[in-house]
Structures are given as structure tokens and as C-alpha cells.
Amino acid sequence: MHVAALVAALLSAAEPAQSGALAAPPAAEEPPRSAPAEATPKKDAPDKLLGIQLSLGVPDGFGASAIVRPLPWVRVDGGLAYNVLSLGLQGGVTVMPWTGRVTPTLRLGMGQFFESDVRDEVGSFPDALDPALRNFGYRFYTAQLGLELGDENGMQFFVRGGLAWVRSDLDSTTFVEGDTTVTAEDSDLSATVPSIQLGLLWHIW
Amino acid sequence: MKNALTAALAVSLAGCGLLEAEAESKNLCVHQTNMADVVAAPAGSVSLALPFDLVLDMGAAVPDLDEEGVELDIRPSAITLGSASGDVDFSGVEALTLVVQPPTNRADLTPAEFRYQRPTPVPTSVRELAAVPVQPVDLAEYLEGDALRLRASFAGQAPQRDWTATLELCSASKVTVNYWDRITD
Numbered sequence: 001m002h003v004a005a006l007v008a009a010l011l012s013a014a015e016p017a018q019s020g021a022l023a024a025p026p027a028a029e030e031p032p033r034s035a036p037a038e039a040t041p042k043k044d045a046p047d048k049l050l051g052i053q054l055s056l057g058v059p060d061g062f063g064a065s066a067i068v069r070p071l072p073w074v075r076v077d078g079g080l081a082y083n084v085l086s087l088g089l090q091g092g093v094t095v096m097p098w099t100g101r102v103t104p105t106l107r108l109g110m111g112q113f114f115e116s117d118v119r120d121e122v123g124s125f126p127d128a129l130d131p132a133l134r135n136f137g138y139r140f141y142t143a144q145l146g147l148e149l150g151d152e153n154g155m156q157f158f159v160r161g162g163l164a165w166v167r168s169d170l171d172s173t174t175f176v177e178g179d180t181t182v183t184a185e186d187s188d189l190s191a192t193v194p195s196i197q198l199g200l201l202w203h204i205w
Numbered sequence: 206m207k208n209a210l211t212a213a214l215a216v217s218l219a220g221c222g223l224l225e226a227e228a229e230s231k232n233l234c235v236h237q238t239n240m241a242d243v244v245a246a247p248a249g250s251v252s253l254a255l256p257f258d259l260v261l262d263m264g265a266a267v268p269d270l271d272e273e274g275v276e277l278d279i280r281p282s283a284i285t286l287g288s289a290s291g292d293v294d295f296s297g298v299e300a301l302t303l304v305v306q307p308p309t310n311r312a313d314l315t316p317a318e319f320r321y322q323r324p325t326p327v328p329t330s331v332r333e334l335a336a337v338p339v340q341p342v343d344l345a346e347y348l349e350g351d352a353l354r355l356r357a358s359f360a361g362q363a364p365q366r367d368w369t370a371t372l373e374l375c376s377a378s379k380v381t382v383n384y385w386d387r388i389t390d
Contacts (some may be wrong), residue, residue: 126267180265183234184233
């Protein structure tokens with residue numbers, strides 16, 4: 001009886017030591033599971049899917065778009081545009097070879113502006129084209145290289161530059177001036193211009 | 206240094222077609238009525254040259270070429286001579302030659318010739334004569350102000366009644382505006 005109690009007492013007294021002794025090796029041999037995440041912070045890939053983009057540029061004017069980032073290295077945008085003369089739609093795809101506080105980008109975009117009077121803007125074209133330029137809508141395509149600065153999961157400022165191709169098919173026109181009638185059929189207007197765009201990205205969700 | 210850099214950039218941009226707009230019409234027709242009153246040709250005449258120029262007003266079809274950076278290209282497909290009344294019979298005309306005169310200050314240009322040849326078999330009624338260019342030509346170089354001057358001569362029997370000439374020029378036309386030239390000037 002006394003021997004049993006003594007053994008129990010000895011065992012209970014030994015347990016903390018044993019625990020400590022037993023515990024120490026795991027601490028030395030097997031680091032706690034949470035340690036890797038705390039000790040070595042991993043670089044988070046951008047993980048927000050949706051956001052908005054506000055932009056100002058040539059030839060797309062003012063833009064307000066929704067953005068979707070299905071993969072960390074690609075983003076799709078689409079929304080409204082306003083070039084002072086008319087409203088339009090615009091969108092694009094941006095590819096980012098790597099992401100960070102400074103992110104290089106390649107964006108291919110396109111858009112369509114609805115009809116407006118552009119005679120005073122383009123100037124220098126024959127009077128015979130006035131009827132067509134009075135209701136002129138155009139589509140454009142852009143290819144731009146850029147940089148995005150800021151938090152890839154928050155707000156970023158961007159600047160892009162490249163080329164834009166502007167195209168429009170003109171309506172057939174008939175223009176009468178005195179004894180002269182001018183008809184123009186199968187006409188189009190095109191331009192190649194530098195393209196610049198500045199703006200903000202806000203990754204929200 | 207700044208001017209040299211600007212000039213180099215202008216040349217490279219112009220060569221690449223940047224800052225450039227282009228309007229093109231594949232079928233641009235200028236039709237002018239009441240060009241000139243032509244007296245009846247005598248019966249049995251075998252040739253007749255009109256003793257005056259036909260002046261075709263191209264004002265509405267061409268831009269202001271005095272503006273910097275504006276270029277024009279006019280490639281004609283045909284010049285058609287007709288009558289204002291529409292009922293003058295040209296079936297007696299065997300051939301028509303229309304010659305576009307170069308501007309007085311362009312001695313380097315030769316007149317541009319357009320020809321109509323009556324088809325065989327001879328049609329019973331011909332209301333207009335469509336003359337085509339003898340060789341490719343850019344009529345933009347022949348503009349004097351906003352007008353083209355033409356001389357007309359008939360082979361065969363010209364109309365034996367007084368008539369008022371009309372003229373229609375159809376062409377492929379292209380206007381190019383280089384905005385860089387305007388910016389740098």
C-alpha cells in the first residue's frame with residue numbers, strides 16, 4: 001500500500017520532468033506548425049478579383065470601367081468612355097508579366113464612340129464629306145506598354161503609352177453647291193496616332 | 206539642338222504615318238451642269254474642237270491645299286460629257302478627246318488625255334460620252350485653284366443642235382492630313 005502510494009507519488013513527480021523532457025525534443029526536432037507562416041512571410045499573389053478603373057487619355061478620352069482579374073497576371077476591363085464629343089464604350093486586356101509595387105504591363109484595347117459632329121475637330125477635309133462628318137462615329141484599337149505603381153491588392157496609379165488606330169466608315173454623301181453636285185461613296189476615315197493613358201485602379205473585392 | 210531633335214522626330218513620325226489622318230473615297234464624282242453653251246455643229250462635219258476651256262469646279266471635293274500638311278490624290282476613272290437637257294444625241298461622234306490642261310505654273314506637266322471611242326456596232330442613241338484616261342494620272346497636280354481646265358474635241362459628227370454641256374469626273378480620291386506638320390510649324 002505504502003509502496004503503491006510511493007510509486008504513484010514518484011510517477012506524478014516525474015511527469016512534469018518527463019513532459020518537459022519529452023516536449024523539448026519536439027520543439028527542437030519539429031517546429032510548431034504555425035512557425036513557417038510566421039517566421040517566413042510568403043509573398044501574396046494579388047487575390048482581389050474585382051475593381052474599378054478611372055482613366056484619361058488619347059484617343060479614348062475619359063473612361064470609367066469595371067475590372068476583373070481572373071488570374072494574377074491578367075486583367076480584363078470594360079466600361080464607358082467620353083471623348084468630349086460623344087459617349088462610347090471601351091475595354092481591354094492587360095497582361096502583367098510579374099506583379100509588385102511597380103508592375104510593367106502590356107494592354108490591348110478597343111472602343112467605339114457613337115456618332116457626333118466632328119467637322120470642327122478634324123478640319124481640312126473636302127466640304128463634300130461634311131454630311132458624313134456631321135454624324136461621325138469611330139472605333140479605335142490601342143496597343144500600350146505601361147507601369148502600374150502601388151498596392152496590387154489596393155489602389156494603383158498607372159501610366160501607359162503606345163499607338164492607336166482609329167477607323168470609321170463614312171456614310172455615302174451628296175453635296176450640292178450651285179451647279180456642282182459631289183457624291184462620295186465607299187468612303188472611310190482612318191488615323192494612326194500616339195496613345196497615352198493615365199489613371200487609377202482600385203482593387204476592391 | 207532642340208530644332209534638330211524636333212526635325213528628326215518629325216521625319217520619323219511622318220515616315221511612320223503617326224499623327225496622320227486619311228480620308229478616302231473609292232468613288233468620288235463631281236457633276237457640273239451648265240458648263241458651257243455649245244452651238245450646233247454643221248452637218249457633215251468630221252471634226253470639231255470646242256474653242257474654249259471647260260472649267261470643272263472641284264471646290265467641294267478638294268481640301269484647302271494651302272494648309273500645312275495637307276496632301277491630295279485624285280485618280281480618275283472617267284470623265285463623262287453630256288447635255289443639260291439629257292436628250293442630245295451623240296451617236297454621230299466617233300471619238301471624243303478631253304485634255305486636262307496643267308496649271309500655268311507647271312511647265313513640267315504634260316496635258317492629261319482622256320478618250321472616248323464609239324463602240325461597234327454603232328448604238329442607235331448615245332446620251333453621254335464617257336472618256337477614260339489614256340494613262341494613269343493624278344489630277345490633283347492639275348488643279349488650278351479649285352478647278353480643272355479641259356479642252357474637248359470631237360471626231361465624227363458632233364450634235365447638230367445647240368446644247369449646254371455638262372461634265373462629270375469620277376475618281377478614287379484620298380486626302381491625307383499630317384497634324385505633326387501643323388504642330389511643328
